Amino acid sequence: MPGEQRPGRDMKSFVLPETGQLLETDDPWEPVQLLDSFGRPVEPAAVYFKDLMAADSSVLTPRSYGMDLLRWWRFLWALGIEWDRATREDARDFMLWMKLGDKPVRVHWRHRDKDPADIPRPSRVGRPAPGSPNPVTGKPSIGRKYAPRTRAHCETVLRSFYDFHLDRNSGSLLVNPFPLVRNRRSARANAHRNPEDDHKKERTGLYRPTVPQEIPRRIPEEKYTEVFAGLRSHRDRALLAFWVATGARAEELLTATQGGAIVGQQTIGVTRKGTRDYQELPATPDAFVWLRLYQEEAWKKGVPRGRRHPLWWTLRRPWRPLEYDAARMMFNRANDLLGANWTLHDLRHTASFMMLDDPDMPPVYVQHILGHKHLATLDIYNRPGRDDVIAAGLAHHARMEQRRKTQPVRRDPEYNPASLNVLFGGGF
Template sequence: MFEDSDHRVIEAIRLPLWGSVVASDGVVPWRLVDGLGEPVEPVEVFLRDFVAQGRSANSVRSYALALLRWWRFLVAVGVAWDRVSPAEVRDFVLWLGQATKPVAAARVGSRATVGQVNPVTRKRHLGDGYGPATVRHSNAVLRTFYEFWLERGEGPLVNPVVLARAGRGRAHAHHNPLEAFRPEGRLRYNPRLPKRKPRAMPDERWDALFAAMGRNRDRAILALGVSTGARAAELLGMRGADLDWGGQLVRVVRKGTRAEQWLPASPEAFVWLRLYLADVGGGVLGAGDPVWRTVYRRGGVHEPLNYEALRAVFRRANRRLGANWTMHDLRHTCAIRMVRDGRLSLRDAQTILGHAHLSTTQLYLEQDDEEVFARVREHLAARERPRPAPPAPAALGYDPADLAVLFGNPR
């Protein structure tokens, strides 16, 4: 196996259309099934334990999709899941680095912009390949999956997703039993992530995006997003009981911890929210009713607005503006506005954004390139301003020494 794996032709590997991830009504909301529609038993057991740890349905789906891609790779190279070695993980990472992501339909309008930098937002459009973040997430999923089976005494003898250690010593060889175990280094085949600075949306771009929204519902979502810094999934999960009209607060369920948190919103956001609710239901909203609903009725009712529908709202606005803004840009904008407001502390911003560590909030302290450029332009313009003409010489007949005593010694 080691000899064959060391000479695989990565470019020739083609993943089959094997299996799929399907929704389920059981305790595990998403399942990985094979080509016959039967659950893949190792993944089924792992996801059951994963759900028992309190993970969200979105996390379950994300892990299931990553394991589906891994299973398809194993089918292509002809290796069983419990017979893999670090060589298979290495080749899988190499394959991800040169493969093209499968798409449901051929690109039409976005074909010319794939991987290009948008001139309006200065953000790069999504490419056709798998980015470093996807590869790192895939490695993290696989390591967690095999750690689970190693704890049960099954699967391969060692975790195939190995760590990159500086030395050759055994992991935790000198561990103090009175102290907790610490991570022993990064994963060996993890690509490095490019450092990206969070950027605030300039005020004129924000005004243009807000004006491109055609409905009060969309304006209300944008106003809440930029004033609370909440994530898209957190806003879409709001119910009628999550609105405090008197205190102008909204309650969201945090993405990672699943903890409930009240966030202050701007008065303008509540104005647009009231206008939107008047459009869809006469302003009446029950405590358990979803706040965000579709504009058009299906079966006589407005369905809850999902993430794909919200993305469609941004796609329509971006086509008008020639931009590629996303809902997460509003969170970045809110964060940078807060950390640069002298009336708020960094701890205040951390609380509103829901960051577990202050170091995450400190990323927003870095200067935005646009602001640096503006200050440098002012500096260059000041250097190019015409200097005042020198004063006219004193009239003839006066002694310069006398003038120096009277007016000082001009240079």
């Protein structure tokens, strides 16, 4: 019940059990299911997912929200707490564990029946320590702790989940265990805001962490060439060329059909992530050259051919449309050759920088190509990046050193003896 005191628990040694699962289905009415350890659907989560789909959310939204709900349910199952009896202390301990505890290590299915001491550990020779900056890109590697962005997303999802069930009077739920900050519990956000002022980015949740502002990174041209050379197939080269040329999101380019790639107009059609609108994007001639090489090779192997068929397919039988996870692993393999940790989204940032660096390219056109709703979103690309700042600082030190070498050495001024005689009465 709300207000009841939980017995003291030691969260320092807590380990999140790997019970239950989030099952992805092929049913458009129910794209994901949250299942307990017995394979039974969790009804409160199923109702919430159905509401998300009715609100015209993307099919990826229930999966993203479901991962946070699965993490919360595993926490409740481990402590024997019913979802509608969770208190603020439970939410506090959960968010504190996400902040200070280590992420659970997922055990491969081949090793689940083995003793933990017998499980081989992957070799990390030559790799940076978890969470440390990558020596090639400067981006921090994935750490052992949950990132602030992950914790913030989880807190928002769980708070909205309990708000939804409070409105429905589900179970014995009386209060939301994930409250708002104290000065916001009885009022809506920006209730007395001047309409002429911009919205403030407020920490609405009491346990919501501060998310640092990330500066987008571009892949330098010489490093992009090395990554491109490490790709294994014409399909992968065509994908990389289109990502950098169009600035499309990784999953957007994978929605293209064979009829959407129009060589004569030098455009490729994609389905936008948020609005799900169909949009044609301009690309480079090189991208279409690699695409043609890939298609000729794929059609000879028996890949389905037709205007309405997907453009990107797997390289081996059985032929399946290429999905995001497979494309991500393809790019990671090329990254490993350089010891880098760039992501597919960095290709979109690279394309954005290249378009904005062109003085003859109006920013409003860049906004439309990237699919941003507001032109102000491009402001993040006006901030100097890490490489630019370091290069500018080194150039400054080089100029100062050159100036010291070229300027004549200043000598201390000598006193005029005649002036000293007048001042002190002679004798100098």
